[in-house]
Amino acid sequence: MDVGVIVPSWQYWANPIKLQPLWELYYATLIADRVADANVQLIDLRVGGIDPSAIPECDVYFYWIMKSADAVEVYATHAALSFRFPRSQHFAGGNHVDHHADACAARFDASFIGTAEEQIVQAFQDRQDGRLERLYRTAGASPFAAYRHARRDFLPDDRIVNSEHFAQHGGFPGTGVSFSRGCSFHCRFCVYNNPSKFEYRNPEQITAEIEDLKRDYAIEGVNLRDEVCIPMNKVVATGYLNAIGRTGVRWRGQTVTIASEEMVQLAAESGCVELALGLENVESDRVLEIIDKPSKSIAANRRFIELLKKHNIKVKVCLIFGLPGETDAVLDRTMEFLDEVRPDYVAVSGFDPVPGSAIYADPAAYGITRIDSDLSRHAHLLYRFGDAEDVGLPFEYAEQTPFGPGRRRERIVADLCSIQSWLRERGMTY
């Protein structure tokens, strides 16, 4: 049985090859390991573009749709392959499917809600037995640590390791990894807290995966794709950071701003060279309250940045313009904050009330009157890699919102363009 795991083109990235398709590799590994007679290949549409006529025939195509922005392309690919290969079957899971279960169950031969490892294996068995179901839901515990790490050899080496992950640190060879999945916080704009609790790999698995990558790809650094890369629990964090540290690699990741100094110091000692912080807004604590960030204090966020600098960890600040509760003062306040705090890098994205988020579920509560139904316009956060790119912002605020006057879309767009130019002039973007 030929199984093709499809990697979408990721057309919204300036350099889609830089990051590795970790979830597609992970599920390809699971299917290859657990489904008898499965001949699994990764079909990587990031290279060569979206041309369904170039995709080889398979018995089953598997899509793991993490962003709704990929859904339109995946739907088109599915339709084209179904037409070319009418006997093929199509399985889909991922964040987008979790949040659009009925639409996906109507479209695909089998859809998976949740992390679904055992349900995927079951679906292949059911297919064999002629009783495939349209919808499979994850039932009971399916912990991340119960499964082995993703094989990378479904892709050529140059799509696994590159110098881009650590371009700001001398360009030593690196690759992406995920040592946890899910998130137990509830930021109102987010869909990546799914599963809604952190699931960590155990320390032995973390060390073993890095050692495999060092041996097979000569990597010297790992880019952690975890949503929060310093675990909140001290015991878990200590095991996790020591597991990375004993491999001798350097690493970067993203985290929230509530780790203790002891854990920050341990992160530095374990090889951390850079942390990205989703501060989201530096205009007012009220915005942080509205979007329910783990840290709701700009002053505390500022102190956390100072802590990272003290331990020689470079800081990337991530901000969002257009959030509910923001005012027309956001541009000036943001520039003041960045001038004072002087992070190493800054990324400012446009807000997107992405399908599946709490804000999308109840837009009126946030003063939003319209959300664009075109899924291709929703990409969690909307980052522009240059002035030629569309700003996005697929929504409008009412004139009056529960938090005061609604910002006009044109004003948010202008502020976004201004801050991005301001940052580029200062060499603070990458």
Ligand code: SF4
């Ligand atoms: S934004 Fe980050 S911290 Fe907040 S819920 Fe999403 S993944 Fe968790």
